Amino acid sequence: xxxxxxxGADPVGAALRGFARAHAGLVELSEDPVHLxxxxxxxxxxxxxxxxxxxxxxxxxxxxxGRGMLDAVAPGQVFASPHxxxxxxxxxxxxxxxxxxHVVKNYTGDRINFGIAAERLRHEGIxxxxxxxxxxxxxxxxxxxxxxxxxxxxxxxxxxxxxxxxEGRGLDELADLGAAFAAASRSLAVAARAQTSPHTxxxxxxxxxxxxxxxxxxxGERAAKTVDRPPLEELLPRMVDELLxxxxxxxxxxxxxxxxLGATTQLELYAIFERVAAxxxxxxxxxxxxxxxxxxxxxxxxGFSLTLTRLHDGWSQWWRAPARTPAFPCQDQEAIR
Amino acid sequence: xxGSSVLRRYVAAVAEAHAELTRLDQASGDGDFGDNLRxxxxxxxxxxxxxxxxxxxxxxxxxxxxxxxxxxxxxxxGLLFSEIARALDHDPATGWAEGTAAGLAAIRRVGEAExxxxxxxxxxxxxxxxxxxxxxxxxRRAARAAAAGAHATATMRARQGRASxxxxxxxxxxxxxxxxxxxxxxxxxxxxxxxxxxxxxAHPT
Numbered sequence: 001x002x003x004x005x006x007x008g009a010d011p012v013g014a015a016l017r018g019f020a021r022a023h024a025g026l027v028e029l030s031e032d033p034v035h036l037x038x039x040x041x042x043x044x045x046x047x048x049x050x051x052x053x054x055x056x057x058x059x060x061x062x063x064x065x066g067r068g069m070l071d072a073v074a075p076g077q078v079f080a081s082p083h084x085x086x087x088x089x090x091x092x093x094x095x096x097x098x099x100x101x102h103v104v105k106n107y108t109g110d111r112i113n114f115g116i117a118a119e120r121l122r123h124e125g126i127x128x129x130x131x132x133x134x135x136x137x138x139x140x141x142x143x144x145x146x147x148x149x150x151x152x153x154x155x156x157x158x159x160x161x162x163x164x165x166x167e168g169r170g171l172d173e174l175a176d177l178g179a180a181f182a183a184a185s186r187s188l189a190v191a192a193r194a195q196t197s198p199h200t201x202x203x204x205x206x207x208x209x210x211x212x213x214x215x216x217x218x219x220g221e222r223a224a225k226t227v228d229r230p231p232l233e234e235l236l237p238r239m240v241d242e243l244l245x246x247x248x249x250x251x252x253x254x255x256x257x258x259x260x261l262g263a264t265t266q267l268e269l270y271a272i273f274e275r276v277a278a279x280x281x282x283x284x285x286x287x288x289x290x291x292x293x294x295x296x297x298x299x300x301x302x303g304f305s306l307t308l309t310r311l312h313d314g315w316s317q318w319w320r321a322p323a324r325t326p327a328f329p330c331q332d333q334e335a336i337r
Numbered sequence: 338x339x340g341s342s343v344l345r346r347y348v349a350a351v352a353e354a355h356a357e358l359t360r361l362d363q364a365s366g367d368g369d370f371g372d373n374l375r376x377x378x379x380x381x382x383x384x385x386x387x388x389x390x391x392x393x394x395x396x397x398x399x400x401x402x403x404x405x406x407x408x409x410x411x412x413x414x415g416l417l418f419s420e421i422a423r424a425l426d427h428d429p430a431t432g433w434a435e436g437t438a439a440g441l442a443a444i445r446r447v448g449e450a451e452x453x454x455x456x457x458x459x460x461x462x463x464x465x466x467x468x469x470x471x472x473x474x475x476x477r478r479a480a481r482a483a484a485a486g487a488h489a490t491a492t493m494r495a496r497q498g499r500a501s502x503x504x505x506x507x508x509x510x511x512x513x514x515x516x517x518x519x520x521x522x523x524x525x526x527x528x529x530x531x532x533x534x535x536x537x538x539a540h541p542t
Contacts, residue, residue, distance in 0.1 A: 084412050085404050112409045115447035119416055120403065145454075145496040 003201035035090035048094030051103040063327025069162035081109030087117035099127030105150025106134035131178030138215025153185035163318035191303030250310035257307035262297035361513040377406040395422035434468040455493035457514035480526035484537035487515035
């Protein structure tokens with residue numbers, strides 16, 4: 001038993017108030033309905049970028065509020081979609097002269113709540129488009145209508161869109177770009193231990209010490225398969241093989257994201273990145289950009305996800321464009337090249 | 338105005354059907370649909386009482402269901418109520434048909450579902466088609482079509498929403514959201530073209 005250090009009443013509200021206070025220079029919190037706004041935006045940006053979704057995936061999404069990335073976010077309760085009214089108010093606050101673009105992870109609840117908000121915004125005369133992030137390879141199946149889940153690539157889509165929006169691009173162009181960013185990205189995640197249920201203090205599902213959940217999601221649901229845990233030397237090439245096979249054709253220039261699922265240390269994540277990078281080098285692929293850390297976790301799940309994005313012309317410069325947010329690390333690599 | 342009397346009748350019908358709607362939702366969802374629909378409508382009734390509204394009241398119903406009602410079905414009902422309100426305000430003569438059609442279109446866009454997917458669309462789409470069709474007895478035809486559509490969901494497999502997770506286990510029981518829609522059109526027919534047709538709950542088709 002390892003109950004999380006959270007207050008019994010309104011843990012999400014407490015964390016959001018703490019977040020807003022700790023980053024008061026960058027973000028602003030409204031509590032009825034709950035949403036957060038960036039304090040600053042590039043004056044060239046005409047389309048507001050809004051995202052949101054269940055809590056428990058911090059720093060996603062509020063950590064990416066700020067100049068160069070998101071303008072407003074609507075956080076739900078843990079692993080639960082925000083109410084459409086939160087999305088409506090976040091979108092009103094963020095909308096620019098060119099309207100508002102919703103970045104939505106592909107889950108039924110998020111799609112419906114953002115969709116209802118979009119209907120209401122259109123009646124108010126605010127133009128809205130949506131970018132759906134659906135990068136999770138493990139849920140790539142013809143069998144279901146729900147499609148691939150949205151996971152790690154969300155941070156990639158939000159960063160690239162932020163920089164493109166700061167060039168003053170219009171709503172339709174940004175929606176098309178966002179769809180292209182998502183389409184060029186695939187992710188795969190594994191876990192050695194489920195996240196702790198905030199209610200029971202126990203892991204949300206049981207895994208033996210020699211087992212690995214292969215193709216796990218970010219809401220504590222079990223993966224489609226449990227495998228005997230292979231050594232890293234076998235596991236990583238297998239994941240890279242599957243990701244490369246699933247990625248639509250495109251440039252060999254890659255963005256690599258090694259993302260922790262909550263309880264995985266930086267020591268582990270950087271070691272994983274080193275092995276993945278060596279593997280990709282050996283395959284003759286060019287790692288142009290990278291990001292290593294915990295950006296889209298599932299509470300305190302022990303595991304990691306690997307995201308590959310094929311970088312088309314101009315995307316690298318958007319990845320490196322400055323972003324002043326609580327959680328996105330500086331990507332200005334000119335100094336070290 | 339007849340609109341407020343439609344809503345009043347709907348409040349009463351849903352209160353009466355609460356146990357049955359809950360039973361249906363427990364078979365395929367998380368069991369809170371009857372609670373959400375009844376609580377939302379009771380709140381609408383209180384607001385109509387408080388403001389002494391003489392209009393159709395659907396703008397109040399739209400706002401309450403969009404802003405205050407939980408779950409995903411509640412706000413989808415809110416979209417329908419809002420579109421009915423807008424259309425009745427625009428032209429009371431064509432408002433029901435136009436508003437139902439606009440609500441159907443909005444719910445299709447938002448839910449990314451189609452008739453046949455075991456959702457409230459399976460009652461709403463046939464009701465809308467009957468309201469749009471010229472000729473006598475449109476309200477009664479719409480009520481019957483919505484009830485038949487709701488009962489037909491018992492043989493459908495869900496592709497969207499929580500019911501999609503239980504798959505074949507939901508078979509044999511109508512979708513509660515579709516039944517909620519059938520009750521609305523039953524109330525509309527009872528007010529606009531009395532006497533009331535048979536209740537969609539009492540008479541499986």
